Amino acid sequence: MSSPLFVRLSSSYFWYFSILGLVVPFLPVFLDGNGFSSIEIGEILAIFTATKIIGPSLWAIIADKSGKQLAVIRLGALLTCICFAMLFFVETYWPMTFALAMFSLFWTAILPQLEVLTLTSIKRSPKIYARVRLWGSIGFIVLAIISGELLDTFGSETFTIIGFIILICLYLSTLFVKQPRLGASSQVKTSRIIDKLLTKGFIMFFIAGLLLQASFGPYNSFFALYLRDLEYPAFAAGLYISIGVIAEIGIFIIAGRLYQLFGAIWLISISMFISAIRWYLTGSFAGSAWILLIVQLMHAASFGLYHSASIQYLQQHFAANQQNRGQAIYIGGVYGVGGALGAYIAGVLWQGGIGATQAFNYAAIVALIGAIVTLLMKEKHTLEVFK
Known part of the structure; x- marks a missing residue:
């Protein structure tokens, strides 16, 4: 893989996950600073996340039929930047919800196509993919730490300025990426995907992933506010989240080797x-700083290991001209439905922080059920289509 290609792909991952490093920890802080209650925050985050149900599939159909992932990536990045700018002008519940929903709708167009474009460019090498993808984790860390300090110093309204700058950088980075060359047949022909979706293994994979993302609800929605309630210093949220992502980077570095040793399903x-x-x-x-440190290191497994193995599973399960649709269905259902349910339920259970333990116990049970479901998955060559 040439160095310029590596730099171009890595920079897009860096800026894409930089906005995630701002939004995941600090969107709830931004909403809290604007006077929204925990139930309203849960509802807004649920709607924000639910756009992943529709967005990826709509964009994937265009990308699969045209074979031009890059055009979709650039358009998504531009529209994302425009929609995020609406946050400069809105304050009340429904306008804020609309602005965030539209931002998320176009933002979801980017990652599935970027994943497919990257894997095509690097000839599906797990080793190179892991190295490119870890720059996304680095971007997440950098922005989580910087954003935490800036929001603490200048107030929650700084959130909008930081996000807008990141999204401009993301759009500019996509202008330097090149579309990999594909044969004409790969660009225009698509194949039937329903049989792949109705295999027992994929259904179990889908249900388990949905449950895992639902379990992230309390963490994604309220972790920064949770640490604040536990009287951690203001920088703690960004620091602990960054520790988790550093552990995630370690997993990405060795993910290719782990995949070869154990396989995706295990x-x-x-x-x-x-x-x-x-x-x-x-x-x-979580009141113990040392236990919280250990807990955050587990992020290497709950996100990094899961994500790497899931991407490899999808690459193995779907044909080349089904990849965009497969990625879109996975992200839309697993991250969209699962994430929205998790955010909404967390908002109901949180009760201004009083229900924090209850919310995380719910998350633990949901993740455990998902883990049990994965035991019903089978390898690709033994999958059977439901009749």
Whole structure:
């Protein structure tokens, strides 16, 4: 893989996950600073996340039929930037919800196509993919730490300025990426995907992933506010989240080797069992800085290991001209439905922080159920289509 290609792909991942490093920890802080209650925050985040149900599939159809992932990526990045700018002008519940929903709708167009474009460019090498993808984790860390300090110093309204700058950089980075050359047949022909979706293994994979993302609800929605309530210093949220992402980077570096040793299905199962333990410890023992440190290191499994293994599973399961649709269905259902349900339920259970332990215990149970479901998955060559 040439160095210029590596730099171009890595920079897009860096800026894409930089906005995630701002939004995941600090969007709830931004909304809290604007006077929204925990239930309203849960509802807004649920709607924000639910756009992943529709967005990826709509964009994937265009990308699969045209074979031009890059055009979709650039258009998505531009529209994302424009929609995010609406946050400069809105304050009340429904306008804020609309602005965030439209931002998310176009933002979801980017990652599935970027994943497929990257894997095509690097000839599906797990080793190179892991190295490109870890720059996304680096971007997340950098912005989580910087954003935490800036929001603490200048107030929650700084959130909008930081996000807008990041999204401009993301759009500019896509202008330097090149569309990999594909044969004409690969660009225009698509194949029937329903049989792949109705295999027992994929259905179990889908349900387990949905449950895992639902279990992230309390963490994604309220972790920064949770640490504030536990009287951690203002920089703690960005620091602990960054520790988790550093652990995630370590997993990405060795993910290719782990995949060769254990296979995707075993890695998915292991990551979900560890996630269940993580959420229980977070809800019951987060008052201890050392236990919280150990818990955050588990992010290597609950996100990094799961994500790497899931991408490899999807690459193995779907044909080349089904990849965009497969990625879109996965992200739309697993991250969209699962994430929206998790955010909404977390908002109901949180009760201004009083229900924090209850919310994380719910997350632990949901992740454990998902882990059990993964035990019903089978390898690709033994999958049978439901009749």
